[in-house]
Amino acid sequence: LEISITDERGKLDINAADEPTLYNLFANSGVEPEDAELMAAAVLDWRDEDEMERVNGAEVDTYLAAGFQVGPANRPFLMIEELLQVMGMSYELFRRIEPGITVFSRSGMPDIAYAPPEALMAIEDITLEEARNFVQERNAQDPESMMGLALPNGQVIMAQGRGLTYSIRSKATMPNGVWEQLEVTLRLGGGGDRNLPYRVMRWREGFSH
Structure with missing residues (x-):
């Protein structure tokens, strides 16, 4: 998994x-x-x-x-x-x-x-x-030590807060190679509805035979 x-x-x-x-x-x-x-x-x-x-x-x-x-x-x-x-x-x-x-x-x-x-x-x-x-x-680095790490063009990683929208990907593969995958994009906070902990923005399933 x-x-x-x-x-x-x-x-x-x-x-x-x-x-x-x-x-x-x-x-x-x-x-x-x-x-x-x-x-x-x-x-x-x-x-x-x-x-x-x-x-x-x-x-x-x-x-x-x-x-x-x-x-x-x-x-x-x-x-x-x-x-x-x-x-x-x-x-x-x-x-x-x-x-x-x-x-x-x-x-x-x-x-x-x-x-x-x-x-x-x-x-x-x-x-x-x-x-x-x-x-x-x-x-390969922890969040604190990666600050200041630079791209080849000199652009460096700056300290950032937490985002509100995340994509979660889960893939299960069977011993015979057959797999099934689920990708979900969630926005925390329910998109303005305080009664919801999150809102589903995107849902996609895939599998192999």
């Missing part, structure tokens, strides 16, 4: 990230620079309220011309899976960046004290290997 708890502050909120940060996320995750520019602009056009197409972006006419049945929602993302409807997003890329993105942190940059390697891809001039090494070193 494997259980992990992740503070959503360590992830990149796709509703809050600006265009350069989204570009870094895509480019550092293996997307060609020109395509990363197009995708970053398409994400912004998806979540903004207007139908004015930005440079390199995509609004409804561009979607329809490309064979899509509908255009962008012109509202914030309600769930990260909506990224799969954005022009240029492949399932393979989504699966690659999925552990590092959220719609719950309301932060345009991941908190490096809690960020997984996939979220650190949103930071300029960092490789996946560097991100993995940083996370491994950070996780």
Whole structure:
């Protein structure tokens, strides 16, 4: 049985990230620079309220011309899976960046004290290997001694309080290799309802045959 708890502050909120940060996320995750520019602009056009197409972006006419049945929602993302409807997003890329993105942190940059390697891809001039090494070193230290630990670009971990939104992942694997997994995102405090200790924000189950 494997259980992990992740503070959503360590992830990149796709509703809050600006265009350069989204570009870094895509480019550092293996997307060609020109395509990363197009995708970053398409994400912004998806979540903004207007139908004015930005440079390199995509609004409804561009979607329809490309064979899509509908255009962008012109509202914030309600769930990260909506990224799969954005022009240029492949399932393979989504699966690659999925552990590092959220719609719950309301932060345009991941908190490096809690960020997984996939979220650190949103930071300029960092490789996946560097991100993995940083996370491994950070996780090997206790919370007090990791303060001041720095990324290759010099950004250091600062003291932080506790977050309010967490993702819990539980995976059970049988001796024959068959597994079942549950991922739940919870917000402490019930989202404003004082009678509830928490509120379920996201629930996803998966299994293998």
